[in-house]
Amino acid sequence: MTADLSLSPRGIEIRARLAAFLEEVFYPVEAELDAEMDALDGPEPFGPLMIALRKQAREAGLWNLFLADESLGHGLNNVDYGQVCELLGRSMWAPMVTNCHFPDTGNMEILHQYATPEQRERWLRPLFDGEIRSCFALTEPDVASSDPTGITTTAVRSGDDWIINGRKWFISNAVGAQLCILMACTDPGAEPHLRGTMFLLPMDTPGLDIVRRVPIFGHAGGPGHAELRLENVRVGADAVLAHPGSGFLLAQERLGPGRIHHCMRSIGWAERAQEYAVDRAATRPHRDGVLAQSQLVREMLARNRIDIDAARLLVLRAAHAIDTAGKHRAYREISIAKAHAARATQEVVDRAMQIHGALGLSDDVPLTRFWAMSRALRIGDGADEVHLMTIAKHELRRRGHDRDR
Template identity: 40%
Template sequence: MFDFSPSEEQHHIIDTASQFMKDYVYPNEKHMVPHRGLPDDILKPLQQKVKDLGLWAGHLPKDVGGMGTGFITLGLLSEVIGRSPIAPYIFGSMAPDAGNGEILVHAATEKQREKYLLPLANGDIRSCFAMTEPEVSGSDPRTLQASAEKDGDEWVINAHKWFTTGAVGSSFSIVMAVTDPDAKPHKKTSLFIVENDNPGFEIVREVPVIGDHFAGGHCEVRYTNCRIPEENMLGNRGEGFKLAQLRLGPGRITHAMRWLGVCHRSMDLMLDYALKRETRGKTLGQFQSIQNFIADSAADMQAARLMTLHAAWLMDQGDEARKDVSLIKFYGAKVLHDVIDRAIQVHGALGVTGDTPLEGFYREARTARIYDGPDEVHRYVVARTLLKAFEKGEELY
């Protein structure tokens, strides 16, 4: 029923991207600045090379400069890109810009498209997404306290947000705020574009978190009597929750396939070290415990890959695939952690140093079980969906 073998075009994309990673990405990892990414004098020429190869912004349509691929092709490319923490920036597909671009493609007016989407899609500017609040559960946007009130031809936003990824150095934010507090839970909020030089916008601090690899940090921000023109509403009033979902499904597909890229690189390091490191007269790879690490990692990675490609295939058929996306989110995050953990164990003391990428991968992997919804929420989505389907006598798988 399912054929995930790459087409000729997909083979070309994968091969070209893989060669580019070897030639240009891995050699430049040493230039990454924690929480800031690559310096522009290195990043911008590499981005141009990617554009020249036709591999730029795989998540966006061609009319805004992207590749215009389906989800399976995006997933296969993301698997290659995921092998390096700097690659998503070089290939123009890093969160939160990728998700914001997807929202703008669907909801931006012509003026918003020209002013925000096109420069964002081209990599000329960065953006951030302000939804999560410290006072309420980040996994339930129905509880948001941020407010946006109409005052003449302006909206006045008051909000306290955090984990607004990429805020430092960004040009604008997309903020979710309550516009209709008495409406049904999924109709209460709307999205707004706020330029970050607005006097009502303030970056309070860059929140210290595990990991190094997100440019612009994870920030606490405030919108205090922040006035914006009414034309800065994104989409229609009450569509905040609906539009936010546009970025989450594709984003989770991309995350899961990038995680597989991290797993592949960790596996390569594990195999290489197991073959050349000797102890007690044998290489590590000759010990059964190490062989078990390798075999278990291969099985986990294959299962996660097939699950992710299946979810991508469903989305290419027009299915929202919420259950399948939730499955790959919590399962893929566990595989990511376990494979890196085994690779570190094989490397012993070397694995916890900065002499390999593994310790950095490991720190980043812990947050994968929280962002874009914690594991527990995704397990709840899967279980609830299956229970309801079984109760109704519907097909489960």
């Protein structure tokens, strides 16, 4: 496969402006922003510093970078955005500053593609403009949510309305969100891929409650990863996204690019972890010299570089496949990139932590947060094992073995 993975002239210009913005405006207040967002408790979507930074980013033309539609975004292709997204991934909050944070990006994409004009006006326009945040509720505590055909949250017709009951959890950024795009089973007797429907629910809908933030490695602050309870939630027909039974299709439409965006960001935090590791190794006293003089430490730094560069190439190859063949025909490349990047970046961060010793376990450096994000990436948007099964299926088909064995 021959692929041009270089930046376009437009991508070069956007990446340079973003790098300058991050260095001059964002990084000097990163620690303050981290504390502000960690304390966020809703219903406001953003704290004052985040609002100010988002205003500056928008004025600088660094807004909705993920959108290929030039009337709404910047017209970057996926290869361009992959390298821009790597810069954003160097910090937890940089994507939100530029309105490129998940799950809003995926939600905006499916709303743009499938929402009615009225739904776009109510929800999509405020999301594009950065006035509100949203969440995406698919995962459930009692089923294997890597397979969305098995969800148990139900939506039952009641006249022209729908009554929704169920539980969702690990719903990212739910605290402070105004919109929840929720998947529910509307026809349990239908063919599995036609059972689900997506609904647009205001977060203040009666019967929809945030039970708690689910702690992740002991952390439960900020927008969080929430558990939701839905008890007799009544919504009208205008809450249905696309049409009843289309939920699985919409989930796949949403998750394909979302998976690759996560991988793009992971390269950014892996690179930053490597920078911390190199600086630590070069300056930390060890016997008569520094850590970097140790062969074992040099091997760790070398393996980090190999893992990062390999992950980047696989991610950009998947981005190129989406650009040239479309996301539906790029699932093999997406799965390969997702399975490799998640594991590789976790190992990179883990080595960086090891080089830092006890400091690497503290919050004085961002490595523990990078490690947690990498570990979560191996489960979110399809567990490693799901993507490995997809890759194996493609390998069997290449040799003419179409039937599962």
